[in-house]
Amino acid sequence: MRDIFTLSLIASTIRLATPLVLAALGGLFSERSGVINIALEGKMLAGAFTAAALTHAAETSLGMGAASPWIGLLGGMLAGLFIAATYALSCIKFKADQVVSGAAINILMLGMPGLLSGAFFLSSGSTPQIPKDHLLPQSPVVIAITILALVAGIWYVVYKTPFGLRLRSVGENPEAADAAGVSVARIRYSGVLLAGILAGMGGAYLSIGQSSLFTRNMTAGRGFIALAALIFGKWRPVQTLLACLLFGFTEAVSIQMQGVFKLPSGDDIPVQFIQMVPYVLTIVVLAGFIGSSRPPRALGIPYQKEK
Amino acid sequence: MNKLARELLFPLIAVVAAFIVGGILILLVGDNPIVAYRLLLGSALSWPDGIGYTLFHATPLIFTGLAVLVGFRCGLFNIGAEGQLYIAAFATAWVGITFANSSSWLLIPMCFAAAILTGAFWGAIPGVLKAKFGSHEVINTIMLNFIAVALVSYFTQYHYKVPGDPILQTAPIGPSAYIPHLGRFIPGLPERIPLNLAFILALLCCLLVYLFLWRTKWGYEIRATGSNPFAAEYGGISIRKQIILAMSVSGALAGMVAINEVLGNRHRYYDGFSDNYGFTGIAVALLGRNHPVGVILAALLFAALQHGGIYVDGFSEHVTKDIVQVLQGVIILFVAAEGFFKWALGRRLPWNV
Numbered sequence: 001m002r003d004i005f006t007l008s009l010i011a012s013t014i015r016l017a018t019p020l021v022l023a024a025l026g027g028l029f030s031e032r033s034g035v036i037n038i039a040l041e042g043k044m045l046a047g048a049f050t051a052a053a054l055t056h057a058a059e060t061s062l063g064m065g066a067a068s069p070w071i072g073l074l075g076g077m078l079a080g081l082f083i084a085a086t087y088a089l090s091c092i093k094f095k096a097d098q099v100v101s102g103a104a105i106n107i108l109m110l111g112m113p114g115l116l117s118g119a120f121f122l123s124s125g126s127t128p129q130i131p132k133d134h135l136l137p138q139s140p141v142v143i144a145i146t147i148l149a150l151v152a153g154i155w156y157v158v159y160k161t162p163f164g165l166r167l168r169s170v171g172e173n174p175e176a177a178d179a180a181g182v183s184v185a186r187i188r189y190s191g192v193l194l195a196g197i198l199a200g201m202g203g204a205y206l207s208i209g210q211s212s213l214f215t216r217n218m219t220a221g222r223g224f225i226a227l228a229a230l231i232f233g234k235w236r237p238v239q240t241l242l243a244c245l246l247f248g249f250t251e252a253v254s255i256q257m258q259g260v261f262k263l264p265s266g267d268d269i270p271v272q273f274i275q276m277v278p279y280v281l282t283i284v285v286l287a288g289f290i291g292s293s294r295p296p297r298a299l300g301i302p303y304q305k306e307k
Numbered sequence: 308m309n310k311l312a313r314e315l316l317f318p319l320i321a322v323v324a325a326f327i328v329g330g331i332l333i334l335l336v337g338d339n340p341i342v343a344y345r346l347l348l349g350s351a352l353s354w355p356d357g358i359g360y361t362l363f364h365a366t367p368l369i370f371t372g373l374a375v376l377v378g379f380r381c382g383l384f385n386i387g388a389e390g391q392l393y394i395a396a397f398a399t400a401w402v403g404i405t406f407a408n409s410s411s412w413l414l415i416p417m418c419f420a421a422a423i424l425t426g427a428f429w430g431a432i433p434g435v436l437k438a439k440f441g442s443h444e445v446i447n448t449i450m451l452n453f454i455a456v457a458l459v460s461y462f463t464q465y466h467y468k469v470p471g472d473p474i475l476q477t478a479p480i481g482p483s484a485y486i487p488h489l490g491r492f493i494p495g496l497p498e499r500i501p502l503n504l505a506f507i508l509a510l511l512c513c514l515l516v517y518l519f520l521w522r523t524k525w526g527y528e529i530r531a532t533g534s535n536p537f538a539a540e541y542g543g544i545s546i547r548k549q550i551i552l553a554m555s556v557s558g559a560l561a562g563m564v565a566i567n568e569v570l571g572n573r574h575r576y577y578d579g580f581s582d583n584y585g586f587t588g589i590a591v592a593l594l595g596r597n598h599p600v601g602v603i604l605a606a607l608l609f610a611a612l613q614h615g616g617i618y619v620d621g622f623s624e625h626v627t628k629d630i631v632q633v634l635q636g637v638i639i640l641f642v643a644a645e646g647f648f649k650w651a652l653g654r655r656l657p658w659n660v
Contacts, residue, residue, distance in 0.1 A: 036445070038386075038445065038449065086640070089644075090640060090643060090644040090647070091644075093646075094644040094645075094646030094647045095646050096640075096643040096644040096645070096646065096647075097643055099384050099386070099445050100384075100589070100593060100639060100642075100643040101639075101640060101643045101644065103386065103586065103589050103639065104590075104636050104637075104639035104640040104643060105636065105640070106586075106636075107583070107586055107587075107590070107632055107635050107636040107639065108632070108633055108635075108636025108637060108640065109636070110583075110629075110632045110636075111629040111630065111631065111632025111633040111634075111635070111636065112629070112632075112633055112636075113629075114627055114629030114632075115332065115336060115626065115627055115629040115630055115633055116336065118336070118625060118626070118627035118629065119335075119336030119337055119625040119626075120336075124627060125627075125629070221453060224449050224450075224453070227446070227449070228446075228450065231446060270461050270464070270465060272457040272458065272460055272461035272464075273457075273461065275453075275457050276453070276454050276457045276458070279450040279451075279453045279454050280450075280454065282446065282450050283436065283442075283447055283450050283451070286436075286440075286442040286443070286446060286447065287436050287439075287440040287442050288440055288442075295443070300443075
C-alpha cells in the first residue's frame with residue numbers, strides 16, 4: 001500500500017483534479033441559484049478549444065511568447081461565458097427546460113470545435129501542438145495554492161456576502177426572495193455566467209495545462225464528473241473540493257497504477273472498475289445511502305414572476 | 308389554425324432557423340452553404356444507397372426517440388438511452404455467442420428478449436431510485452451511462468474478445484441469430500446495405516407505443532402522471548409504479564437498438580458502436596413533439612443528416628461532418644426555447660399561440 005501515496009501520484013491527483021474543481025465550483029454557483037447545469041461538459045469543451053486555439057494564434061501569429069497561455073486562458077473563460085450566456089437566455093429569459101437546453105449545448109459543443117478546427121487548422125478536430133514552455137503552470141504547489149485560494153474565496157462569497165445570501169435564497173425559495181425585493185432573474189444570470197467562466201477555465205486548463213493541444217471530445221465526460229463531484233460534495237464548496245480530489249485521485253490511480261496492483265488471482269485490477277468509482281458513489285450518495293445529499297429546493301424550476 | 312398545423316409549425320421553424328444559423332457558420336468557415344447543404348441532404352435522397360442508408364441510420368434513432376418520448380410522457384427525462392443500449396447490445400451479443408448453435412427459431416427470440424429485458428432492467432434502475440429515494444433521474448441516468456460503458460468494455464476486454472484481436476469487440480454471434488437485410492426482399496435494394504428487419508420492428512414499435520400510451524389504462528396512467536402528478540395521485544394512481552414502469556418501457560425501447568446493430572448489422576458487440584444514438588434520441592423526441600409519428604419524421608431528418616455528413620467530409624473544402632452535430636444542437640436549443648420564437652414573432656403571428 002505504501003506505493004499508492006508516492007509524490008508523483010499526489011502531484012498527478014492535483015493536476016487531474018484541477019479542471020474538475022473549476023467546473024464543479026462553477027456548477028455550484030449555477031445550481032445554488034436554482035439552475036441545473038448538465039451543460040458543464042459543453043462549456044468545458046468550449047473553453048478547452050478556444051484556449052488551445054488562441055494560445056496557438058497568440059504564439060505563432062502575434063509572437064506573444066510566454067504570455068500566450070494567459071491569452072488562451074482568458075479566451076477560454078470568455079468562451080465559457082458566451083456559451084453560458086446562450087444557456088442563460090434560453091432557460092431564464094425564454095423559460096426553456098434546463099435539462100433540454102443543457103443537453104443541446106453539450107451536443108452543439110461536440111460538433112463546434114471540430115467544425116472550426118477543420119476550417120482554421122485544416123485538421124479533423126484538433127488544434128496544433130503548443131510548445132511545453134508556453135503552457136499554463138504545471139507545478140502542483142502553484143496549482144494547489146491557487147485552487148485553495150479560489151475555494152476560500154468562493155466559500156466567502158457564498159456564505160458571507162449579500163450576493164451569496166441572495167444566491168442561496170433564490171435557489172431555495174425564489175418566491176420569498178422575490179418578495180424580499182431580490183431580482184431572481186438577475187441572480188440566476190450571475191450564477192449561470194459565473195459557472196460559464198469557471199467551467200471555461202477548467203476546460204482551458206485541460207487543453208493548455210494538462211495537455212498541449214485540443215483533441216476531439218477531450219473532456220471525455222469530465223463535465224459530468226464535475227457535476228457528480230458537486231452532488232457528492234452536497235453543493236458546498238469545501239466538500240466539493242474534496243470530492244474533486246477524490247475523483248482526481250481515482251483518475252490518477254487508473255492511469256498510474258495500471259498493472260501495479262494485482263488481484264489475489266494474479267490478474268490486473270481492471271481499469272474500468274476504477275473509472276466507475278465516481279459515478280457509483282454519486283448514485284449511492286444521491287439515494288441517501290451514505291448521508292443525504294439534498295439539492296437546492298428550486299433546482300430546475302423556471303421562475304415565473306407573479307403578475 | 309388547426310391543431311396539426313400548429314404542431315408542425317414550431318418544429319419546422321426550429322429546423323429552418325437552425326439551418327440558417329448553420330449556414331452562417333458554413334459561410335464563416337469559408338464554404339458555400341448551398342453547396343454544403345446540397346451535399347448534406349441531397350445524398351440522402353439517392354436510390355438505393357442514400358435512401359437505404361438513411362433508413363438504416365433512422366432505425367436506432369426511432370428506438371431511442373421513442374424511449375425518450377415514453378419518459379417525457381411520464382414527466383421523466385431519460386438521458387440514459389445511451390447506457391441502456393450499450394448494456395443491451397452486449398447482452399444480445401452474449402446470448403448470440405453463448406447459444407450460437409441453437410436454431411434461428413429459438414435463438415432470434417432469445418436475442419430479442421435479451422435486448423429488451425436488459426434495456427428495461429438498466430432503465431428500471433433510475434426508475435426505482437427515483438420512486439424509492441426521490442433521486443433525480445437525470446443525474447442517475449447520466450451516471451449509469453458511464454457505468455454501462457465501463458462495465459461492457461470490461462467484459463469485452465477481459466472475457467469476450469477474440470485473443471489477439473486489436474479491436475475492442477466480442478467474437479461474432481452465431482449465424483442463426485442474424486436477421487435478414489431488407490435487400491433480400493426489396494428488388495433494386497442491394498443486400499450489402501445494412502438496412503434490416505429491425506427497421507420494420509422500429510415502425511411497429513411506433514404503432515405499439517401509440518397504442519400503449521393512448522389506448523391502454525397503463526398508458527393513460529403514465530400520461531396522467533406526466534401531465535399532473537398531484538392530480539394523478541389524488542385520482543388513485545400510484546406515481547411510484549408509473550415511474551418505474553415508464554423507465555422500464557423506455558429502457559426496453561432503447562435496448563432494441565441492439566437488434567438493429569448486433570443481429571442486423573455487425574453481428575457482434577463492438578465497443579463505441581453507438582454514434583450518440585441515445586443523445587440524438589432526445590433531439591428526435593423533442594423535434595417530433597413527443598409523438599410517435601413525429602419521432603419517425605425527426606429520425607428520418609437526423610438520419611439523412613448523419614448519412615450526408617460523410618459526403619460533406621469527403622467533398623467540401625472546409626466544412627466537416629461536425630456540422631451535423633452543430634445543427635442537431637441548435638435544433639434542440641430552438642425547440643426547447645420555444646419561448647424565443649413566441650417572443651421574436653409573437654406580435655406578428657396571425658393567431659394567438
